[in-house]
Amino acid sequence: MQGEKSGPRPELGGPRSSRQHGSGGQDTTNAANGAEDHVPDPTAAELDSEYEKPYEYESEVFNSPVSSGDEGKTAYDTFDEDTEYGEVQFKVKTLYNKHNYGRDFGSNLADRAWVTDKLVKKLFTEPGLKLGTTRDHIIDEYNVKVNIRIVARALKVAREVVIGSENAQYEKTRDYLMELHRSNPRSTALMEVIPQPKSLPLFDRLYISLDACKKGFKEGCRPLIGLDGCFLKGRYGGQLLSAMGQDANNHFYVIAYAVVPNECKETWKWFLTLLKENLGEVPQHGWNFISDQQKGLELAMKEVNPIAHHRNCVLHIWKNFIKHFKDEQTKQMVWECSRCTIIQELRSAMEKLKNLNEGAWEYMQRFDPGVWCKAYFSHGPKVDNITNNMCEVWNTKIVEYRKKPILSMCEDLRYYIMRKRAMHKKRLEHHPGMLAPVQQKKLDQFIKPKSTKWRATWAGDSDRVLFEVHMQKHKVGVNLQSKTCTCNVWQLTGMPCRHAVAAMAKMGLKPEDFVHKWLTVDAVRAAYSVCINPVNSKKYWNPTDSP
Template identity: 45%
Template sequence: MDAVREFTILKGREIKFKRNESYRVRAICKWTIGEDEDMVRCPWVAYASRDSEETCWQLKIFKNEHICPRMSKNRAANRRWLAGKLVKKLRRYPSLKHSEAKAYFRRSDAAAQYGLVRDYAETLLKSNPGSTVKIGTYLQGDDPIFEKMYVCLDGCKKGFKVGCHPLIGLDRAFLKTRFGGQILSAMAQDANNHIYPIAWAIVDVENKENWRWFLDLLLDDLGDYMANKWAFMSDMQKGLASAVKELMPNVHHRFCVWHLWKNFNKQGKEQEYRGLLWECVRETTRHGFDQKIDRLKRLNEGAWAYLDKWPREAWTRAYFRYDKKIDNICNNACEVFNSRIKEYRAKPIITLLEEVRMFEMWSIAKNKVKLSHHVGKLPPIQHSRLQKIRKESQKWTPNWSGDEEYQRFEIHSWPTNMAVDLGKCICTCRFWQITGNTKRSCAHRKADDFASVLVAKEKGYKAGESTDPANAATTNTQVAEINENAPLAPGQAVDDANASEIVPPSDPPPPPQQVTRPDKLQSKRKITFNVNPMQRASSGTTARLAEFMTFVPTPGFKPPTTK
């Protein structure tokens, strides 16, 4: 029985003993699928019995064929089996802790897996043509010692180039094995803001040299950062900022504000200072940023000095570049990735790399299924944000500035106003320039959509009054329609990919219909029921009810006079 138990735990299958007697034992696999007549069982079976002299057990039937999947949990690994594995360890170390025993089981094959790294790399390249796998070693005597390994699958880098935001998050996390090390990762976000793994690497230590090696290979896979307008975000790791500056001198490099906020808390514990930091970060106009940062300087000059030593384009939206079209201020994609692989970081290197690859494949496939039945031009997250902005636009009143193209408006709301140019995709709040004009826009631009419709309708009515009604539809004016993605100015159509491209209308619009007052709703008819409530009551009950309902006037009561 112990031999069968050890074998099934090693293979990752659950078994049960169908016959367990003093002279014979039969074990079968517990896996089944289906019910009743359609039930299918795994064919694995083992039968053993004592020999004629009853000195040993003899295996007589053994069908080593499994059609069931490998199980990650196995009840055969019970307390008795675990105690048998730790008995020698406990005799040597009687005060062995639970965490130390757990680490003892995990590191049993950790050293052996480093000898299989090259085989694993060849397997990845064979199953994923076009991928990049690099292994770095150093010599200790005549033996090569593992130092670092880089993995970037072909499907990941192609998917990032086609359908992800141009912001790459960089981060690292510690490995929890006895050999130590860290895992470096490059993460992105797809159109629905789901995390999208691009590349990862195992290094012995985090320093400038290893970050430079990782970024150099990443740029070889993704292409020129200037041509593709890539931007990077990090947590101000050791040596990363200098490596980015050397490899990509003109790249837009942002800092995660969450880590900046943690270090900022050391300057003062007042809640007002912490709130001012987030106000400075979220401010989109430079005038508003200057007012908030000056207020922070008056309250705590040390906190102001800490923020002032970092480049402002790295942590506040007021100084973000326009060409990236993304307003992220936190490196959440990398944080989510590190938390998801937290359990895997305590496993040997081959198991770790395989678990990371499986997580990457599973997350992309799950997000694909989630969006497979979605209907609409925009992903669900971007559509919900657009609806929120459209609700906020109801607080603003658009006023046309008088230009011939009907593209410049002034949007009023207490206590301020904004200027919007639909042709150049510009708003003085700068939120439109930062986030882009295809997926997100500011509330002021949404108010302009309604304003352009009103101006187009007014011009259409005037054209209809001055020309013949039969030819009114052939004039060069056209009533604009509200579109979720881009505004349509009068007499032109704006494409979703480029809001400034003018497309002439194919068919003239119908003449405007006269709006009449709707008919009044019919009043509800009162339904009366001619039913006697005392129909089946006795004569005594009827008499008591009549006496009870008799009106008894109060002394001094005067009935109202009728006119």
């Protein structure tokens, strides 16, 4: 392959040699300067003896050896940015483009240090990287096959670099809690340890409830608290206990969380006692609770809050139910019974279940209807949830954080809560409507269309608040002043039912004016009015003397 000259070339390292191309004996420099149409004879070029030296440039100085007296000197001219450099000509004599030898993806340079360096970058974006996925990443990204043991050791070192050593994080736990107190005053952040006679105490449990979360829950959320526990997936395991609320837009609202060694009556009693100190007494605020059938939680609840209404998640009752009864119609009857809003409706549904499967009826009779059926729920919370979805969503959102060491996990949880609160506040602070978006949608798309099938008749009272609402043979009574209906839906949810909306349409009233305040945009703004203050990294923490 021979390049084509684009113009006059500078002198590289000294005067250019006078070389003859072909039998004409014409100088190449003169040909470049004045005879642009002259094309050298390629046959003559191949017979030139100087071309026998492969990759040799047209410069005597470039090809000349460097003597010992030339040390520290250069044979090239000083670079000048104004000089125009031309192309250098060279020729490939022989090209071997076929490779028959096998390819080896191994490399002695791919040691643990090299793999660690590559994995540190990867772990910043994928903290839950598994060993098999890590090895595949090294092969796909760098075309290097590394021994699995080297990858395992490198992954462990990379994790310590990125998220820190787990043991070292326990040593800094008290410093982190002090930083939470400094940055977010009036928050509850405490830790308990187990004293050791001849060594430092061992970590036992930790509880965090930020001031913004406590205030926002009491000022803008409905008084139903979801309780749940989930496993931690770090080196030392443990359980994460959580207390969740629900804002006016039906988003889960974090109140408090704790790290405990296991889930039992004693740990739940400790958690509920601290939660009670943070939020206040049940008679004063009317707290209601909903939970799965956790170990020891029911016994702890009876000791800490004996008069509180405590619901059970119907989903967990149903999962245990279908282990014994496989018939599809029987399985659906559990949900039908749990959704009944009046006692008479529940009795009819249970009688239907008895006729369908008496064993299933006996199984459900073991449960107090007050913990799983809407007809027996308290009217205080203005929410008729029969499942503990607010806790289940929270556990799903934080699944990646639960794999990390304790300080990294706690800080990631706090940071996630802070971002979530800021996002909800930004989205809803300028919402034009009166109701929260989810509540307005429920009213417009589900309740109002169904209300047109019902006819309201004024009962004749002086205040014009009593109505008899009927559709064919069905009749219910509505009181617009006390905000009650025979169907019990208005009392349970705080949202006017289809019968109440029909009565309001009779009087030309807006249903939005009869919705409970806990379902309005003002309630959302109150819940997120207080922000979580920023927390510094451990470089700026004030160290404590306590272990």
